Amino acid sequence: MEASATFTLNEHYFSDYRQKFLESYRSARAEENRRGDEDVRPEELIARDRFEPALQIMASVRGYFQGGSKCSFLRATKLLTTSPVSYKRFTDMVPMTIDQELLRGLDWDRGLRAALIEGLEVTGSDSFERSRQFLQEPPDIQSRREDLLKRLERLRLAKRELQSLF
Numbered sequence: 001m002e003a004s005a006t007f008t009l010n011e012h013y014f015s016d017y018r019q020k021f022l023e024s025y026r027s028a029r030a031e032e033n034r035r036g037d038e039d040v041r042p043e044e045l046i047a048r049d050r051f052e053p054a055l056q057i058m059a060s061v062r063g064y065f066q067g068g069s070k071c072s073f074l075r076a077t078k079l080l081t082t083s084p085v086s087y088k089r090f091t092d093m094v095p096m097t098i099d100q101e102l103l104r105g106l107d108w109d110r111g112l113r114a115a116l117i118e119g120l121e122v123t124g125s126d127s128f129e130r131s132r133q134f135l136q137e138p139p140d141i142q143s144r145r146e147d148l149l150k151r152l153e154r155l156r157l158a159k160r161e162l163q164s165l166f
Contacts, residue, residue, distance in 0.1 A: 010088040018063030025055045064089075 029049060049055070117123055122131055137145075 010092070013088060014063055016063075018059045021062045022055060022059035025059060029055065 029051065033049075120130075120134070121127070122134075
């Protein structure tokens with residue numbers, strides 16, 4: 001379902017949260033890897049840290065699921081954000097489901113066209129008359145509408161008579 005055109009993923013939110021968590025994890029790793037008085041910058045650590053793949057995964061998971069939470073880790077590292085990516089992804093499912101089930105579910109190439117054209121019999125010698133009948137109002141609805149229009153006209157006449165008295 002996520003291959004359809006309405007799929008959004010909110011990539012900008014995820015990237016932002018992921019990057020913030022990744023920077024925080026790298027800073028923590030740099031802090032752990034200080035050698036005496038020499039500080040190791042997070043950029044230097046990336047190239048040689050064997051835990052970098054794990055940090056990438058951790059940042060992705062936290063960015064996706066905890067991007068908007070108010071946990072103490074975020075407060076301590078000033079990474080407070082507004083709304084989690086997972087919540088936004090949940091709301092993406094509504095248009096994706098509508099698109100998949102109601103629009104793309106009607107597979108044009110696998111018989112929908114044939115069912116519409118042949119099943120409704122809108123081709124052939126009397127196709128114009130048949131199409132006109134499809135667009136015609138059902139007799140019971142037409143009768144009801146005419147009855148309501150007559151009632152409306154009587155009410156308008158009664159209103160005019162009442163207004164002429166005052």
